[in-house]
Amino acid sequence: MLNFSFHNSTRIHFGEGQIEAIKKEIPTDARVLMVYGGGSIKKNGVYDQVSQALCEHEWFEFSGIEPNPQYDTLVKSLAIIKEKKIDYLLAVGGGSVVDGVKFIAGAALFEGDDPWDIIAKQQRIQKALPIGAVLTLPATGSETNQGAVVTRNGHKLPFSSPLVRPQFAVLDPAVTLSLSDRQVGNGVVDAFVHTMEQYLTYSVNGKVQDRFSEGLLQTLIEEGPKALAADTKNDMEVRGNVMWAATMALNGLIGAGVPQDWATHMIGHELTGGHGIDHARTLSIVLPAVMKVRREEKREKLLQYAQRVWNIQKGTEDEQIDQAIEKTEQFFVQIGVPVRLSDVDLNESHIEGLITNLKQHGMVKLGENRDITPQVSEQILKMAL
Numbered sequence: 001m002l003n004f005s006f007h008n009s010t011r012i013h014f015g016e017g018q019i020e021a022i023k024k025e026i027p028t029d030a031r032v033l034m035v036y037g038g039g040s041i042k043k044n045g046v047y048d049q050v051s052q053a054l055c056e057h058e059w060f061e062f063s064g065i066e067p068n069p070q071y072d073t074l075v076k077s078l079a080i081i082k083e084k085k086i087d088y089l090l091a092v093g094g095g096s097v098v099d100g101v102k103f104i105a106g107a108a109l110f111e112g113d114d115p116w117d118i119i120a121k122q123q124r125i126q127k128a129l130p131i132g133a134v135l136t137l138p139a140t141g142s143e144t145n146q147g148a149v150v151t152r153n154g155h156k157l158p159f160s161s162p163l164v165r166p167q168f169a170v171l172d173p174a175v176t177l178s179l180s181d182r183q184v185g186n187g188v189v190d191a192f193v194h195t196m197e198q199y200l201t202y203s204v205n206g207k208v209q210d211r212f213s214e215g216l217l218q219t220l221i222e223e224g225p226k227a228l229a230a231d232t233k234n235d236m237e238v239r240g241n242v243m244w245a246a247t248m249a250l251n252g253l254i255g256a257g258v259p260q261d262w263a264t265h266m267i268g269h270e271l272t273g274g275h276g277i278d279h280a281r282t283l284s285i286v287l288p289a290v291m292k293v294r295r296e297e298k299r300e301k302l303l304q305y306a307q308r309v310w311n312i313q314k315g316t317e318d319e320q321i322d323q324a325i326e327k328t329e330q331f332f333v334q335i336g337v338p339v340r341l342s343d344v345d346l347n348e349s350h351i352e353g354l355i356t357n358l359k360q361h362g363m364v365k366l367g368e369n370r371d372i373t374p375q376v377s378e379q380i381l382k383m384a385l
Contacts, residue, residue, distance in 0.1 A: 001206045004257040010144040011168040014244065016236070018170050019046070022053035022090070025132055025168045030088040032059035033081060035101050037093045039063060044178035046136060050092055060084050065093065068272055068279065069100030071116060071152035074107070078115075081108045081129075091133045091166070094183075095140025095190075098133050099148035102164035105129040118159055119150055125161040133166040136175050138243035139187035139280065141194060141250025143169035149269065156273035157361060171247060173239035181228055184242075185335040186280035188224035191246035192217060192331075193283040197262050198255040200291070200301050201368035206258040210304070213254045217309050219245045224335055263366035264290050267377055270354045270361075277344050284337040285344070289384035291325050293376065297369065341384050351381045 013021040026032060032054060041047040062077045080086065091101035106125040107115035117123045133143040142148060146165040149158045176184070199213035223241045226232040248254070268282030295302060299321070306312040306324035315323065329339045338344050355374050358364070366372035
């Protein structure tokens with residue numbers, strides 16, 4: 001196992017009715033800005049619950065955060081923060097809203113010339129407004145971690161800072177019942193691939209991390225389809241297990257002390273930024289191709305994945321790996337997401353532009369061994385055709 005330091009300071013309130021915990025989490029003298037997306041929270045009752053929880057606070061609101069939050073939208077909030085003297089941010093939504101609020105928190109107190117430098121130049125955030133989160137779509141794990149991605153002019157780029165980790169997060173599975181099948185499926189896949197990025201690398205004998213990861217993968221394989229099936233999609237236990245799995249997949253725990261990949265994500269970001277494809281759907285397209293192209297580098301963990309997660313015990317090593325990749329693709333198809341570039345109307349002619357953008361964004365040494373060059377990324381994208 002590799003050396004590591006692990007700390008997660010986000011306090012989690014999990015379960016039905018937990019939105020009222022906001023009352024005690026945010027200081028009553030705080031001036032709060034509630035930030036949300038397109039307004040679905042006004043249809044499913046979440047807005048009313050949050051409003052009630054904030055009844056003793058002075059609060060304001062900012063809406064319109066898009067999936068894959070746009071820089072130009074986010075910076076509009078800064079004028080409100082300054083005018084209203086906001087000193088606490090409350091993200092109410094899915095991972096995109098939480099990511100957007102993380103950027104707003106840093107940008108509001110940024111002392112440089114241009115807040116975009118936080119992302120484009122990876123300038124360190126020295127201070128940030130405190131954040132709370134009410135999660136409405138389990139997927140990214142952003143509610144308990146320090147990372148985020150922001151999009152500008154078709155470029156989707158990440159940043160990270162411990163100062164933007166939410167101080168608390170409310171996870172009420174009941175609020176997910178109003179999600180569309182597409183949103184639910186995307187969330188399951190996002191959590192699945194987050195886990196795989198930290199698991200499917202090379203062994204460092206991190207037995208605890210491996211077993212945690214395998215348990216999360218099996219939970220998503222079991223519960224994901226149930227969250228979409230007509231007779232079980234409203235089952236609160238199913239929804240709760242999916243929600244908690246998504247949070248656990250990227251709160252830092254399973255990635256502590258083990259190598260991590262993230263090539264699937266970096267390549268996927270170019271598909272989202274350049275072609276507007278849902279984040280999770282880029283992952284379901286790219287991951288199987290990564291498994292195929294990198295099967296020798298990942299052989300030991302691919303076999304472990306086949307045997308422990310899918311219970312594949314018969315056949316040669318290569319046959320077991322083939323079956324595991326096939327079962328992964330079948331699972332994605334069952335969840336309702338694409339597994340080929342052709343499924344989203346992209347072909348070989350689009351690959352050159354994707355590789356150009358990877359180079360432009362400095363994504364030239366990807367993977368757990370930092371040996372996925374643009375040439376290897378091109379192989380992966382061709383494999384995904």
